[in-house]
Amino acid sequence: MRVSRTPERGLFVTGTDTGVGKTFVACALLRGLRARGLNVGAMKPVETGVGPEGPLDAIALRSAAGASDALDEVCPERFALPAAPSVAAAHEGRSVDLARIEAAFGALAQRHDLVIVEGAGGVLVPLSDTLDMAGLASHLELPVLLVARAALGTVNHTRLSLEALERRDLVLAGVVLSHGGHTIDAAEARNLEGLRRELGPRMIGEIPPLRSGGVPEAGAIEFGALLRALAHDPSARAADPHRHLL
Ligand SMILES: Nc1ncnc2c1ncn2[C@@H]1O[C@H](COP(=O)(O)OP(=O)(O)O)[C@@H](O)[C@H]1O
Ligand SMILES: [Mg+2]
Incomplete structure (x- = not known):
């Protein structure tokens, strides 16, 4: 794990797959960071599978952040088809607008100490022919938190995801293991022991069922480890009269 020196503007939450607990973990992060005195913002740059009730991930994240940012900033790109963003956009004869996402992120980052950004699907899910989720994290210059599913298959998915992040030179802020709703069996428990050992200090959290x-x-x-990875020290920031200029 690399630790940066200047405070990061946010954190990009990705996962080993869709449905692994990214929104759940991102909401837990937002609540925990708020409890530690940080002014947090939330963003779901691209949400697919959006029905008449609106972008549900974005709404949940904004609520966990306690933020009043416009939903158009929290979730600038929305598509109805519950598929990869590039596919869902093409289905509507549209494309994902990266400039719009960058502008919305910039506005949120001005207003908050940290912006927690939830990707769609996993690391290499495409937004277009030339951009994937890892590329989006690079564009936004954000370290990445990987949410891994606590079930059989996760060792492979986690190693694949970490290799992809490393090859793209992204900074890993940590891995959080998410158990989802189901209780693991004895074989899965042994499997996870191996994963925890392999990850060592890179593993900064585990959410039980x-x-x-x-x-x-x-x-x-482990918020202490996370804030160190993000080079944020809330006590120092609270004491700094210029903190909103950072
Ligand atoms: N630790 C957990 N315990 C119980 N349910 C969970 C847990 N983590 C996630 N879930 C549930 O699993 C489902 C998928 O989680 P979600 O955060 O929406 O995944 P993602 O954002 O990666 O698609 C949701 O219904 C969520 O409420
Ligand atoms: Mg989600």
């Missing part, structure tokens, strides 16, 4: 509506315990994520 929670009942519907449950909120992770405060200790489920």
